[in-house]
Amino acid sequence: MTHYSIDFSNMAEFSALAHSVQAALNCKGCLISIVHEDALVALGRPPEVNTAANRAVSARDLICAHTVRQGAPVRVTDIAKDLALRNTPAVAALGIGAYVGVPLRLESGEVVGAMCGLSSEPRLWTQGEVEYMLAVADLAESKIERHILRFEQRALSAALAETDAILSVLAELRDRALTVQNTDGDLVFANLAVRSQLGLSYLDVMRLPPRVAAVLEEGHPEAEMTLTVPGRGAIRVLVRVSPVKSGLILADWTVFNS
Structure with missing residues (x-):
């Protein structure tokens, strides 16, 4: 997986989006995550993974990685019957019975993460619920773009300032x-x-x-x-x-x- 640079110091806005999806879908929780090397890093999280130590989780341990790979909405009504996902570590850890996820993309079209809804019990996810998640995903994508741009601008400014100082010394x-x-x-x-x-x-x-x-x-x-x-x-x-x-x-x- 690719590494995306982002400032993780203020994730409150993503947690607010996650809570809004959780309330709208009346589900166990919502997770908004971004790709970071071999892991998915939680931006907005349900209470079960609401500690800094659990913010970054190996991609192979999360169902959201399946949505990232698919690059399209994923609906699973009964995790126990899904051979590909039922043994994912997060299923047992979070007690997931059903899952719905939509990918998060940059303006370039590249998949950068996923937003998912989690249910404790098997349930049927409606098309209306998926469309609502896609609408919220649009907002999350714009926020991610802004965070990435802000991080890169700060890094570039620091590099340019350092480069200018180095060249000024060499010129003497x-x-x-x-x-x-x-x-x-x-x-x-x-x-x-x-x-x-x-x-x-x-x-x-x-x-x-x-x-x-x-x-x-x-x-x-x-x-x-x-x-x-x-x-x-x-x-x-x-x-x-x-x-x-x-x-x-x-x-x-x-x-x-x-």
Whole structure:
């Protein structure tokens, strides 16, 4: 399963949605969960799983994982007669006799979790109840989108601030030829010493990231290599490569004296 980043510090709005579904369906409880690696993490929960320790439950232990896999509403009138679900650990733990679930999707169409209704006894779930859950799921999906976006924006802002601080420090090291690239191989920084000491043009500097990537693939912190410089011919350089914070890779270039 995929990992979805979300801020779990304030889940009250999801619990309110879960309680509204529980009341409308007159059932044992409602669970709203989101995919998180190999687990489903409860956003809105019935009292039986209302502790922080039980918030994240292995996907294989929850019936909701079946709804996530199906990507469509699931209605089970009698869990005891369902060979695929009756041995799910959550069935015994929560005393589930019947189950109804609808998937939760992002705007991209990707299934991100599930909303389910639980009954202690076997029961017939009506189409009207499923449609009500789908309507509430729309609201839950918009809230999940907002939480994911908020989490990613905060993470991006922190990463950009950290990156800016790193590059500001490197810009002051004028006696060393330094380049910085990201893990995708994009050059994000090169100080003036790269051009003045190595004699490289702007286009030559843009060609350095693949050379750094090759050193990383070899698994060594440094390597000697030859660079072809227009007007100077071939020059021998030593490059020292080291990862820095925020997913950046620093390369320190030194020209061998002839």
